[in-house]
Amino acid sequence: MFPLRVSDLRWHAAGRAVLDGLSLELGGEGITILLGPNGAGKSVFLRTLCGLLEPDAGHIDWGGAARPEFGVAMVFQQPKMLRDSLLGNVELALRPLKVPAAERQARARAVLERVGLLHRARDSARSLSGGERQRLALARAWVTRPRLLLLDEPTASLDPSSVEAIERIVREIRTEGTRILMTTHNLGQATRLADDVVFIDAGRVCEHAPVQRFFARPASPAARLYIQGELPWRMAF
């Protein structure tokens, strides 16, 4: 699957280019954070990666092979949960993989334990708080043991301790060898988690750099402005 090469991706909506020649190369290790202003096309890009959107032009090369059927999991900004127990929601993700029913429950319980929700396994998923819901969504993605995990703002509107819990889980997933591509507007989080940063503006990649270099010396003017705009907030953190 890796190296993942995205070249010149284009996607139009309502007569406007949302992805406007986006190119990117991702190696097989670590956490990459996608940064960029609202409406830059980050979510759309993640959607094309997990196959929900067909780009109008451009090409994605999955390490020289065909697009893998499984192995890419996505956590949406607003995850939807079935009217079922936590356990049922996690097991759901294993069904398309044809995991035997007996094994499904064991695997689901194991990941629920690791996201700290096992004691609520039988509760209704719809009764969870926002932070718990994000953890459940992570568990649901994690249980499939993806090679590539796409996270769309997994900590938006969470309190600091929930943010920390999510970050701990993300790191844990990564240590198991899962490649993580994640968007966030929390620059502190980016510095804490990222190995490298991809900065997107107006549907194209402006900059792709290791995290320290990106924050110390952003190369593109757009990235510099973006970081500066966020700076006061970052100091208060």
Add this chain to the structure above:
Amino acid sequence: MNGLSLAFSEAFSLLAGFDHRVAEIVLLSLQVSGLAVLFGTLIGLPLGACLGVGRFPGRQVLVVLLNGCMGLPSVVVGVVVYLILSRSGPLGEFGLLYSATAMVIAQTFLVVPLMAAIARQVVEDAWRDYEEELTAMRFRWFDSVRVLLHDCRHSLMVAVLAGLGRAMSEVGAVMIVGGNIDRSTRVMTTAIALETSKGDLPLAIALGTVLLGVILLLNAVAYVLRQWATRRYA
């Protein structure tokens, strides 16, 4: 003459006295309509769910057709099923006309479009919610249908109740294919029609009150079940 109060007092004495004949008729009504709704559930709900999820050419035409069929007059269904089951019809050799089976078949035809149309709406709304998640998890559309049917089970209860209401209260279809035969195919609605045509309006209203009572009871049970389920699954 105060026909209405007479009718209601007769209804109560009918209920209180537990008339054996009335009980038989009520039981047959429940069995025929219950089975029709059971088949409607097995056929109509998956059919509606497939229409709610699937995207294929001709789907919109089917949806309009289905919605239109909700208002199909029961007499028309009755005549069509009659012609099919008649000895001179394509399925005549089975000799099903004027039997409880014929009534179940006719009512199944009657409730399937109704239940499918409601299921389509319910499942389509849910699909809009879950489409990205399920697609990202690589669910095939048929498996999505199964997941959504299960997920919408409480809302789909409305479809089942609507089907039951329609089946229990229709008279045209069962009259034609059942023949309203005493002790064999007489159900509540055909009994009511018969008493009305005999001019025995109090008895007709009394039977109607019993019918209403049965339908209300079923709805109350469904309501309690649904309350319980929503508390359980938020």
Add this chain to the structure above:
Amino acid sequence: MANGVLKFLTSAVFSVTAMVSAAQAGESIVLASTTSTEQSGLFNFILPIFEKSSGIAVKVVALGTGQALDVGKRGDADVLLVHDRAAEDKFVAEGYGVERKDVMYNDFVLVGPAADAAGVKGAKDTADAFGRIAKKGSNWVSRGDRSGTHAAELRFWGSAGVDVKGQGWYKEAGAGMGPTLNMAAGMGAYTLADRGTWASFKNRQDLTIVYAGDPKLYNPYGVMLVNPARHPHVKKAAGEKFIAWITSPDGRRAISAYKIGNEQLFYPLSR
């Protein structure tokens, strides 16, 4: 869970099959007859007697005579008991039925509002009575459903020399005897009814018999077996047994014994 559902389903289907077949355990025939006979209550009285002696259950489907003959033509009934002599003879002549036999007769009565605005009570015969209604233009409710009563009514209009087509006072109900009487009662209209249905009809309001007794108003019923040569599934033996019984002294006695109040509704016809 799927297993449980399956179990429930099979048991539900079985229980209904069991119930339905229990109801049809013994031998049974389908008798297509007219709403007027059914609603008079005659069958509820005589059929249990026949069922007891023969062990054959008779399932009555009540329709208009025309519909009943159609049902017979399609082979959906075993025996017909109807009242429209001309149509019955045609039915047998065309090979749909086996031999028509006389069973009984009742009579038609002219029913109308007690005030009798058309003065039918003084009519000298049936044709005169119908003529008076037409002349006055009083409201008339016709069955309009191709039943035996409808056919008889049209004959009477013909003998009175009245063309009812398009007349404002002439309303076609397109319904059975009972609903037609309900309509007539609601509108204060005249109508033709068979005595049986009239006697057991409860919602009379202002209606009363305004003319009856003319031999022309006699209404003979015939019985016939649907032709097994045309419809092999017809239950010939059981059907013939029923026909033999209803035309036998036992059957005749049963018919004579049926009364509402003190009024005998049907008179057996001896062959």
